[in-house]
Every structure is written in structure tokens, then in C-alpha cells.
Amino acid sequence: MADIQLFLFPFTAMASPCELRLYAHSQGVAEQTAEAAIAEINRIEVKYSRYREDSVLSAINRAAGGDALAIDSETFALLKYADSAYQESGGLFDISSGVLRRAWNFKSGEVPSKSDIAALLSVLGWPKVELSEGEVRLSRRGMELDFGGFGKEYAVDAAARVCAELGIHHGLIDLGGDIRVLGPHPDGSAWQIGIRDPLQPNKAKLVLPLKSGALASSGDYERCMVVAGKRYSHILDPRSGWPVQNTFRSLSVVAPLCLLAGTAATVGLLKGAQSAPAWLSELGMPHYWIDAGGVDGGDLAALRP
Amino acid sequence: MKSKNARGHSAGAFKALSAAALAIPGIVSQVQAAAPVAEAELDYKASAYREADIEGSKLAAGSASRYEIDTHQLRFISPLGRASDLAVDLSYETMSGASPWFIMPGTGGGKPVQVMSGASIEEERKDIQTSIGHYFSQKVSAKVLLGFSTENDYQAVNMGVEASIEIPARELTVTAGIGFSDDEIEPTDPGMPDRIDSATRTSTTAFVAIAQVLNNRTAVQGGLTLVNNDGYLSDPYKKVWREDLSNTVADKRPNERQQVIASARLRHYVPSLRGALHVDYRFFDDDWDVSSHTVDLAWYQNIGDNWQLTPSLRYYGQSQAYFYGPFFYSARDDGYASSDYRLSPYGALSFRLRLERNWGEFSANFEWESYRAAANLAPDDVSVENPGLVEFDILSLGLNFHL
Amino acid sequence: MKLLIPLLAVLLLPACATAPLDAWDRGYLARPEMAWDPDSLSASQRSHVYFSKEASSGGVSAGGGGCGCN
Numbered sequence: 022m023a024d025i026q027l028f029l030f031p032f033t034a035m036a037s038p039c040e041l042r043l044y045a046h047s048q049g050v051a052e053q054t055a056e057a058a059i060a061e062i063n064r065i066e067v068k069y070s071r072y073r074e075d076s077v078l079s080a081i082n083r084a085a086g087g088d089a090l091a092i093d094s095e096t097f098a099l100l101k102y103a104d105s106a107y108q109e110s111g112g113l114f115d116i117s118s119g120v121l122r123r124a125w126n127f128k129s130g131e132v133p134s135k136s137d138i139a140a141l142l143s144v145l146g147w148p149k150v151e152l153s154e155g156e157v158r159l160s161r162r163g164m165e166l167d168f169g170g171f172g173k174e175y176a177v178d179a180a181a182r183v184c185a186e187l188g189i190h191h192g193l194i195d196l197g198g199d200i201r202v203l204g205p206h207p208d209g210s211a212w213q214i215g216i217r218d219p220l221q222p223n224k225a226k227l228v229l230p231l232k233s234g235a236l237a238s239s240g241d242y243e244r245c246m247v248v249a250g251k252r253y254s255h256i257l258d259p260r261s262g263w264p265v266q267n268t269f270r271s272l273s274v275v276a277p278l279c280l281l282a283g284t285a286a287t288v289g290l291l292k293g294a295q296s297a298p299a300w301l302s303e304l305g306m307p308h309y310w311i312d313a314g315g316v317d318g319g320d321l322a323a324l325r326p
Numbered sequence: 327m328k329s330k331n332a333r334g335h336s337a338g339a340f341k342a343l344s345a346a347a348l349a350i351p352g353i354v355s356q357v358q359a360a361a362p363v364a365e366a367e368l369d370y371k372a373s374a375y376r377e378a379d380i381e382g383s384k385l386a387a388g389s390a391s392r393y394e395i396d397t398h399q400l401r402f403i404s405p406l407g408r409a410s411d412l413a414v415d416l417s418y419e420t421m422s423g424a425s426p427w428f429i430m431p432g433t434g435g436g437k438p439v440q441v442m443s444g445a446s447i448e449e450e451r452k453d454i455q456t457s458i459g460h461y462f463s464q465k466v467s468a469k470v471l472l473g474f475s476t477e478n479d480y481q482a483v484n485m486g487v488e489a490s491i492e493i494p495a496r497e498l499t500v501t502a503g504i505g506f507s508d509d510e511i512e513p514t515d516p517g518m519p520d521r522i523d524s525a526t527r528t529s530t531t532a533f534v535a536i537a538q539v540l541n542n543r544t545a546v547q548g549g550l551t552l553v554n555n556d557g558y559l560s561d562p563y564k565k566v567w568r569e570d571l572s573n574t575v576a577d578k579r580p581n582e583r584q585q586v587i588a589s590a591r592l593r594h595y596v597p598s599l600r601g602a603l604h605v606d607y608r609f610f611d612d613d614w615d616v617s618s619h620t621v622d623l624a625w626y627q628n629i630g631d632n633w634q635l636t637p638s639l640r641y642y643g644q645s646q647a648y649f650y651g652p653f654f655y656s657a658r659d660d661g662y663a664s665s666d667y668r669l670s671p672y673g674a675l676s677f678r679l680r681l682e683r684n685w686g687e688f689s690a691n692f693e694w695e696s697y698r699a700a701a702n703l704a705p706d707d708v709s710v711e712n713p714g715l716v717e718f719d720i721l722s723l724g725l726n727f728h729l
Numbered sequence: 730m731k732l733l734i735p736l737l738a739v740l741l742l743p744a745c746a747t748a749p750l751d752a753w754d755r756g757y758l759a760r761p762e763m764a765w766d767p768d769s770l771s772a773s774q775r776s777h778v779y780f781s782k783e784a785s786s787g788g789v790s791a792g793g794g795g796c797g798c799n
Binding site for chain 2: 025045047050061065094095098099101104105106108178179182186207277278280281284303304305306
Binding site: 370373495496537547595608610620647668669697716722 | 760784
């Protein structure tokens with residue numbers, strides 16, 4: 022009968038490299054738990070994937086401009102969350118803004134025209150989504166919802182719930198950098214989580230010790246377009262349809278749930294380097310940013326060696 | 327979007343977002359809300375109960391060795407559909423040994439001495455208790471209980487219902503229930519003079535309990551229970567010595583007994599010590615004049631990841647029933663009389679130690695209890711100690727399987 | 730009268746009402762050793778022994794068989 026050991030389960034999901042690190046008394050228990058957690062992640066991916074015709078999300082999008090569609094309690098609660106995030110972010114967190122990708126093709130190197138953007142703005146905007154108990158309706162044809170902004174973070178929290186229910190209280194879930202800690206190492210010590218330096222991707226700019234809670238990061242350094250000397254970030258402001266100007270290269274937020282951390286990181290990035298610090302401080306979530314010039318800040322910066 | 331009170335807006339932002347996140351069914355396990363058991367479990371426990379021999383100076387006649395009970399318990403719990411669960415408890419006991427019969431005055435004015443029955447009693451007890459719980463919502467649940475119990479000389483049916491309501495906004499849970507039991511006694515050796523052939527008694531119980539979470543590591547519960555017993559409440563195997571008759575008469579107790587029990591318990595976890603403190607207090611009072619206090623303290627110490635050691639201490643102190651006496655010089659006006667040590671004034675201290683080893687889906691535990699009753703432990707002064715006060719040890723081994 | 734104090738204590742308990750805990754803050758309370766009866770077989774067996782060997786009874790439940798205990 023073994024003492025508690027660490028088992029690692031790398032896998033791919035939501036187009037990201039993922040890993041479960043679980044402490045368990047036996048390989049059998051760890052494998053069973055990993056299987057259940059990965060099954061839950063896959064369930065959420067399939068249910069809310071933009072790319073699958075049979076997903077609930079695609080059904081909602083196909084019904085745009087038509088009749089209201091009946092939705093279950095999980096979908097309804099997720100949309101209520103998106104609504105809450107829209108309200109609390111002043112309209113910056115908007116899951117109906119995915120249609121902007123039709124105009125912004127970062128591979129092409131072409132900047133869209135003002136009329137292209139105006140046309141998309143007419144089929145975009147959370148207030149155009151009619152949400153009532155058990156039903157949702159996208160009021161204009163061509164509208165689309167996209168869970169890309171919070172689906173992965175939700176899956177992290179759901180996987181954590183599965184692990185906790187199966188008795189795993191020490192471990193960590195990592196879905197492509199969105200992390201939720203199940204509990205510290207069995208000796209009580211914290212997980213040392215490295216936050217990547219955008220300019221030196223193989224080095225950690227900061228190592229964050231976490232015993233519980235979640236970490237999510239948003240970044241602007243991975244995808245962008247430079248046209249005629251001007252840098253266009255892939256972080257698009259849903260209110261204008263244009264990329265956000267002057268924002269951080271990367272922003273990491275710590276919160277009790279990965280969903281909350283992810284929303285704060287996304288909104289922080291959209292608020293931009295000027296307004297985000299005050300908003301994040303008042304929100305009360307520990308955070309760390311690195312700006313375009315490589316300067317870092319935020320209350321977690323104190324942990325830098 | 328700017329607002330005048332930016333600080334207020336954002337503090338509310340965290341609360342609003344958290345509330346919306348926690349409303350998502352997949353996010354947080356609903357374990358704290360009323361919910362059926364999550365998975366099936368099977369528990370087994372074997373116990374050996376051994377009473378210490380009665381001291382030579384306290385024994386008048388009969389066997390010095392007392393009671394021995396071996397018990398096997400089996401418990402099975404399982405979810406039943408989506409919103410219900412089932413629990414079945416089986417118990418099988420074999421009992422043998424002598425028990426106190428009656429008490430005689432001591433020779434030469436010394437302390438009273440116990441006459442024990444012959445050590446020939448061998449009995450079996452079988453008991454089954456079942457309950458089905460149904461969860462109407464995360465806040466409201468109810469349970470129905472039904473049980474049967476049989477021994478060589480005894481049979482009982484019991485049933486009850488309980489309901490539980492949670493008030494999440496105040497971290498409060500209210501539970502209430504009623505129970506009913508119908509017992510039939512048919513004493514063995516009915517041929518013995520002045521021993522009854524058969525008798526019945528019934529028992530009705532009602533209780534209410536309120537549990538309150540005080541903070542993230544402390545919970546308390548207060549409860550009030552009322553019990554009414556009706557019927558043959560005497561002990562058919564016990565006698566009382568009457569000096570005026572130079573003979574014994576049958577143990578005779580009132581036909582009714584009303585009891586009130588007030589209880590309070592605390593559970594407090596100390597994260598820095600990785601242990602939990604349990605404090606239980608019970609106050610009992612009835613219309614036979616018996617009143618008692620019970621205090622139970624336990625410390626659950628987690629050791630490493632797989633072990634748990636739990637020492638505990640229990641103090642019990644009771645007063646006597648009004649019709650109790652070690653023996654009687656003459657009949658009481660009301661005709662009642664009992665020399666049963668269980669109705670005498672005394673106190674008892676019991677020390678327990680439990681060790682548990684956990685392997686994930688399976689765990690085993692070992693427990694030892696040592697109990698000693700004495701008149702000098704009673705809350706009030708006792709002039710004459712009942713010679714039949716008991717001392718016992720229990721060793722048990724338990725196994726627990728997650729199915 | 731003896732009953733008044735415990736009765737008051739029980740009834741005043743709800744006055745200790747607290748603001749609801751955050752759902753992720755329930756870890757300690759969910760620990761097995763924080764249950765009212767962590768080992769239910771042990772609790773029921775102990776309760777049965779004390780009921781047989783002492784004059785008192787009682788617990789916050791409606792169940793439990795009796796016994797013809799000596």
C-alpha cells in the first residue's frame with residue numbers, strides 16, 4: 022500500500038498542451054481521476070465548440086435572427102456569467118464579439134476598412150442577446166456567440182471539481198497556461214508556477230507560489246500584425262471593433278476560480294495599460310503585468326527576485 | 327464606463343462575478359448543500375465488549391464474571407437514483423455471562439453486596455435498520471426510517487421520519503423528526519416465580535436540532551429531544567431485596583417515563599495542527615428523578631497523509647431514580663422498587679483511542695475504549711455506592727470500502 | 730426550571746448566524762473528521778452500549794431500535 026505520490030497526465034485539449042498533476046495513493050486512483058477530469062474537459066469542449074456543428078453553441082448561432090432556443094441550466098448559467106462580466110467590465114467582456122474575426126485576418130496582413138467594421142458592429146453586442154430563464158435568442162441574423170474567451174477557464178474549474186469530488190486534494194490542473202491548484206504538495210508547500218517572460222519565452226520572469234486558487238494569463242505578444250509600421254494587436258475592443266491600443270504584453274491574475282482569473286485578465290488587457298491597474302486593484306485580485314517596454318508591475322511584482 | 331464611486335463599483339464587481347460563477351452547476355461541488363451520498367460504501371465493524379469481574383468484596387453470591395458481547399456490524403449506503411439515497415445497517419450480537427440480580431445488605435453492617443445471576447445466559451441479538459432519504463432540492467430533504475430488532479426474549483419494531491431544511495443565507499440547518507418504537511418482551515425462564523410471561527412497551531420520540539456554521543472551520547449544533555415511554559418498563563430479570571420479608575420482590579418501575587434531552591455539540595478544525603476538536607454535551611432529565619450530564623471530548627489528529635489518531639474522553643454523571651435503593655427495609659407507598667445500578671447515582675469516565683489508516687478507496691480502523699463507573703465520580707455526594715457498577719473494555723476493528 | 734438554560738441555549742443558537750461562506754472556503758468543514766459522526770458504526774455501537782449501561786438516552790435522531798438490555 023503506497024504513500025501518496027505524484028502522477029502526471031499530459032494531453033491535448035482546446036487546441037492547447039495540457040497537463041494534470043495529481044497526488045494519489047495509487048496509480049489506479051490517479052488514472053481513474055485523470056480519466057474523469059479529461060472526460061469532463063472534453064464534454065465542455067464538445068458542447069461549446071465553435072468548430073463543431075453538433076455543439077450547443079453552434080445550435081444557438083444557427084438560430085440567430087430566428088426563434089429563441091431552449092437551453093439547459095449549465096448553458097444558461099454560463100451565459101448569465103457572461104452577462105455579469107459584460108456589466109462589470111463596462112462592456113469590454115463581450116462574447117458576441119467573435120464576429121470581428123471575419124474582418125481581422127492576421128495572417129493576411131490587411132487592415133479592414135471602416136465600413137467592414139461598421140457592418141460587423143451591427144451584428145455584435147451583448148445587449149442584442151436576449152437571455153431569459155431557459156432560453157436564449159440572438160436577435161440579429163449573422164450574430165454569433167463565442168465561448169473562446171472563457172470556455173477553457175471554465176473547463177479548468179470543472180476538471181478541478183471532478184478531481185476534488187474523487188478525493189484528490191493535492192495537485193494542479195494546467196490547460197495551456199490556465200491553471201487551477203487542487204491543493205499544495207502533501208507536505209504543505211506551494212506549487213512554484215512560472216510566469217513567462219514574453220521577450221524570452223523560455224525563461225520565467227516571475228515564479229509565483231500557489232497553495233490554492235487559480236492563475237490565468239492574457240497576452241498580446243503572441244499574435245499581432247504590423248502594417249505600415251503600425252502594430253495591430255489581436256486583442257479587439259468590442260465597442261469599437263478595433264485593436265486595443267497601448268496595453269500590456271502580458272497580464273496574469275490570481276483568483277479563487279480560473280473562470281474569474283481569466284475574465285479579469287481578459288478585461289484588464291482590454292482596459293489597457295492606463296486604466297487596468299486601478300481596476301484590478303479595486304477588484305482585489307493579485308495580478309502581474311509586463312508592458313510593451315518590458316517594465317513589470319502589479320502587486321505580485323514584489324515576488325520578483 | 328465611469329461611475330462616481332469607482333471603488334464601490336469594483337468591490338461589487340468581484341461579488342457579482344463570483345456569484346454568477348458559483349451559480350454555474352459545473353463549477354463547485356454541491357457537497358455542502360443537501361445532497362444524496364455521492365458513492366456507495368460498505369462498512370464493517372467487529373467489536374468485543376468485556377466487563378470486568380465484579381470485585382470479591384462486592385460479591386454476595388453467583389458468578390463473579392460479568393457480561394461479554396461480541397458484535398458484528400455491517401453498513402451499506404448508496405445513492406438511489408438522482409435525488410435519493412439508501413442506508414442499511416445490520417447488527418448481529420452474541421451475549422453471554424452473568425448480570426446483577428439483586429443486592430443484599432452487607433454482613434455486619436458493611437456495604438451492600440451484589441448477588442449475580444448464574445453465568446448461563448447466552449443470547450443472540452439481530453437488528454436491521456433501514457432508511458431512505460430524498461432530496462427535494464438543495465435545501466430540503468427528508469428521511470424515512472424503519473427497523474426491526476430481535477433477541478431471544480425480545481422483539482421490537484421502530485419507525486421514524488426526519489426532515490431537514492437548510493438556510494444558506496444564514497449557514498443554518500434545521501432538522502426535526504419523530505420516531506416510534508413498539509417492543510415486546512417475553513422473558514426466558516417464564517416459569518420462575520413472579521416473573522412476567524410477556525409484556526409490551528412503546529416509545530415515542532420527537533426532536534428538533536439547529537446546526538450553525540460559525541466560520542470556515544467551526545460548526546455547532548443544538549438539539550432538543552422529548553421521549554415518552556409507556557408500558558412495561560421494569561426489568562423482568564432483576565429483583566429487589568426486602569428486609570421486612572427476608573426475601574426479594576420483582577423489580578417494579580412506573581408504567582410511564584417522560585424524558586427531555588438537551589444537547590450541544592461543536593466541531594472545530596485547527597489548520598495549523600491539522601486536527602479537529604469535538605465537544606459534545608448532553609443534559610438528560612426525566613420524571614423518574616434521573617438527571618444526568620454527559621461531556622465528550624475528542625481530538626482527531628491527522629498524521630501524515632494516511633493516518634488519523636483520535637484520543638477521546640467521556641464523563642458521565644447521573645442522579646438516582648426516586649424509587650431506587652440498593653435494597654429496601656419495607657415496601658414503598660407507590661409500590662415501586664429497583665436496585666438496578668443503572669438507576670443509582672454514579673459517575674463514569676471513559677477513555678478511548680482510535681487509529682485509522684486510509685488507503686484511498688479502503689480504510690481500516692482500530693479502537694479501544696475503557697470505561698469505569700464509580701459513585702465517587704457522581705456529580706452529587708453518594709452515601710452508598712451500588713456494588714454492581716460496571717467496568718468494561720471494548721476492542722473493535724473496522725473496515726471501510728468505497729464501492 | 731433545570732431545563733430553562735439548555736433550552737435557551739438551543740434557541741439562541743441561530744443568533745450566532747454568520748454571513749454565508751464562499752463556496753471555495755468549505756474545504757475544512759468538508760473534511761471527514763469534521764462530520765457530526767465521522768465513524769457512524771462506532772457512533773451507533775457506542776450509543777447502544779451507553780443506552781444499555783446507563784439510565785440516559787438521546788441523540789438527535791428519530792431512529793434506533795430499542796433493546797431488552799440488561
